[in-house]
Amino acid sequence: MKIGLIIMLLLTLFIPLAGATVGSDIPTYSDCDNVIIKNVGSAASEIGDYNDYKGTLYSSFYKLGDRDEWNGLDGWEQVGDSNEYTRSIVTDGNLITITAYYDPDEEEFYSFDWTSTCPLGVVxxxxxxxxxxxDYDEATSGTGLIAVSGIGISHTTFGWYTCGGIPEFPSIAFPIAAIIGLAFIFQRKKE
Known part of the structure; x- marks a missing residue:
């Protein structure tokens, strides 16, 4: 009985730590009429419009494209002899790594995958x-992202809650309850 209780308490310590998710490769919305993103331009305005539309509060963001990063191969590292290129960005404590696929005939990137050390909410x-x-539910990776209608990508904006922010209540409460429970069991064992 006590061993089963100890095992259950230990599991509550580790279950909240296994929450990384993978993103979807299907866009949630395609917005060509600027219904959602009304203020095209800076990452702050785009994420602000998205927050207004969805009721989210993404406070961290990065825009790849402000300095023509998608136009040409400057800043990208080729993977072997393939049409696959990578680049990494560190901002607000978040490391975002992008693997993009380049069409040398059109001289444009058409799709990409990404990974992130902080869970993202939107790209x-x-x-x-x-x-x-x-849209993502705090994903740490996504695959096969494309632009609308097969056009080359001009820029991308990544949005997330602050990295390393305040954890959710269960991820704090369960481990504390487990520690208190273990202390209670061992204290009773001594008596």
Whole structure:
């Protein structure tokens, strides 16, 4: 009985730590009429518009494209002899690594995968006047993101809650309860 209780208490310590998720490769929205993203331009305005539309509060963001990062191969590292290129960005304590697929005939990137050390909530992929918007439930990776209508990507904006922020209540309460429970069991064992 006591061993079963100890095992259950120990499991409550480790279950909250196994929450990393993978993102979807299907856009949640395609916005060509600027219904969701009304203020095209800075990452702050785009994430602000998205927050207003969805009722989210993403306070950290990074925009790849402000300095023409998607136009050409400067800043990208080729993977072997393939059309696959990578680059990494560190901002607000978050390391985002992008693996993009380049069309040498068109000289444009058309799709990409990403990983992130902080869970992301949204990725906006812009081409022309349109956005593909990928919603995530705190994902740490996503695959096959594309721009609208097969057009080359002009920029992307990544949005997340502050990295290393205040953890959710259960991720604090369960381990504390487990520690108190173990202390109670061992204290009774001594008596």
């Amino acid at each position: 906006l992929v812009k081409a022309g006047n349109c956005y593909n918007i990928y």
